[in-house]
Amino acid sequence: xxxxxxxxxxxxxxxxxxxxxxxxxxxxxxxxxxxxxxxxxxxxxxxxxxxxxxxxxxxxxxxxxxxxxxxxxxxxxxxxxxxxxxxxxxxxxxxxxxxxxxxxxxxxxxxxxxxxxxxxxxxxxxxxxxxxxxxxxxxxxxxxxxxxxxxxxxxxxxxxxxxxxxxxxxxxxxxxxxxxxxxxxxxxxxxxxxxxxxxxxxx
Numbered sequence: 001x002x003x004x005x006x007x008x009x010x011x012x013x014x015x016x017x018x019x020x021x022x023x024x025x026x027x028x029x030x031x032x033x034x035x036x037x038x039x040x041x042x043x044x045x046x047x048x049x050x051x052x053x054x055x056x057x058x059x060x061x062x063x064x065x066x067x068x069x070x071x072x073x074x075x076x077x078x079x080x081x082x083x084x085x086x087x088x089x090x091x092x093x094x095x096x097x098x099x100x101x102x103x104x105x106x107x108x109x110x111x112x113x114x115x116x117x118x119x120x121x122x123x124x125x126x127x128x129x130x131x132x133x134x135x136x137x138x139x140x141x142x143x144x145x146x147x148x149x150x151x152x153x154x155x156x157x158x159x160x161x162x163x164x165x166x167x168x169x170x171x172x173x174x175x176x177x178x179x180x181x182x183x184x185x186x187x188x189x190x191x192x193x194x195x196x197x198x199x200x201x202x203x
Contacts, residue, residue: 009095011088017150021061022073022170023084024150025091029068032098036066036152038168050094057086064152064169065098071150071169114140122193131158137192142185146171153201162198163189177201 013026040062045051054060054072060083064071072087074080114136122133135155146152151171156164165185171177182199189197 009091011091014084014088015150017071017170017174018176019073019149019151019170019172019174021076021080021173022071022150023087024170025070025072025088027068027070027091027095031065031068031070031095036064036168037098038065038152038154039063040172050090050096053090053094054087057083057090059083060087062169062172064150064172066147066152066169069147069150070095073170073173119192119194122195127159131155131163133193134158134163134189134197137189138185141188141192151177156202161196162200165199165201166203167201172203 009031010028011025012028015024015026017024039045039048039051042052042055045055051063054063059075059077061073061075064073070091074083077083113133117133122130125133138153138155143152146169149170151167151169151174153165153167153171156166158164167174167177171181174181178201182201185199186197189195189199
């Protein structure tokens with residue numbers, strides 16, 4: 001990204017993910033200031049030329065932007081290789097920087113929750129407080145691994161010892177997300193917080 005053209009993105013690498021229909025495009029610079037952005041339909045574009053251009057290619061299920069990468073999930077297609085190449089061209093031609101500063105501030109606040117938490121007090125917290133703590137644990141333990149595979153997750157709510165999440169990016173339609181990954185998240189939360197927590201995903 002040159003100083004004369006600060007919004008010019010280049011795709012450094014296109015990586016396959018555990019989801020055979022999702023590809024991670026690694027960029028030459030961060031695409032968002034913090035957090036992540038998930039777009040699951042062209043209607044979410046709200047005048048975004050890049051999003052409209054990607055969905056216009058056809059057979060696109062979702063777009064996920066985080067850190068220095070974009071993940072595009074496709075519907076099953078016989079011309080997947082052509083679509084993968086077309087998305088790369090679209091990224092380099094139309095992608096612009098996204099402002100996620102609000103999400104970044106929220107993440108910073110959630111991290112401070114862990115710094116001041118005595119895990120023995122976790123069972124005594126309210127459900128919203130537990131949800132915030134769990135979100136911070138996921139931010140440190142689970143989200144980096146998902147990001148490596150071109151995905152992410154968002155916490156919807158925590159109630160009656162059940163955590164509801166929504167997968168994003170490559171994780172959204174990956175078969176392992178509904179089984180093995182959920183169990184792995186449960187194990188991580190149990191290890192971190194010393195409490196059995198049920199984790200379910202919703203579309």
